[in-house]
Amino acid sequence: EYVATALEQLTDASVDDLEPVIRTGYRRTTVYLPQSEQNPVDSRLTIDTSLTWTPLSESALMYTADGGEGPTKYQVGTEYTAPGTVIIETKSGSAPSVADKYLWRAGIRPVKISKFATGMAALNPQLPANKWKRTIQH
Secondary structure (H helix, E strand, O other): OHHHHHHHHHOOOOHHHOOOOEEEEEEEEEEEEOOOOOOOOOEEEEEEEEEEEEEOOHHHHOEOOOOOEOOOOOOOOOOEEOOOOOEEEEEOOOOOOHHHHHHHHOOOOOOOOOHHHHHHHHHOOOOOOOOOHHHHHO
């Protein structure tokens, strides 16, 4: 009901016009780091590996890189992977945890990321990927 109301107020589209466009998959490991002498705050890490994106409709792919209509190098229903890619998210509240500090020392800095938006930008050359370009390249 909320979606129908929002669509009605914002656009001519209806809920019936919505369709799934991409499936994002990953394998998640969660690590809990309790507060301790070395770790000033309770914290948690989620580690996502085996990332996959599967376009579910032509809407996910849209157009070719030159703007013309036609197939991209990706196909609906085919799963695409990001081998060796790992997304680590730390959750420690207001103070950095021992995990945050370790990642910083290793030269790994926080980056905002959306697995959905990254997959869409990687699979669809027509979408502006500038926000996700660094993520896609790494």
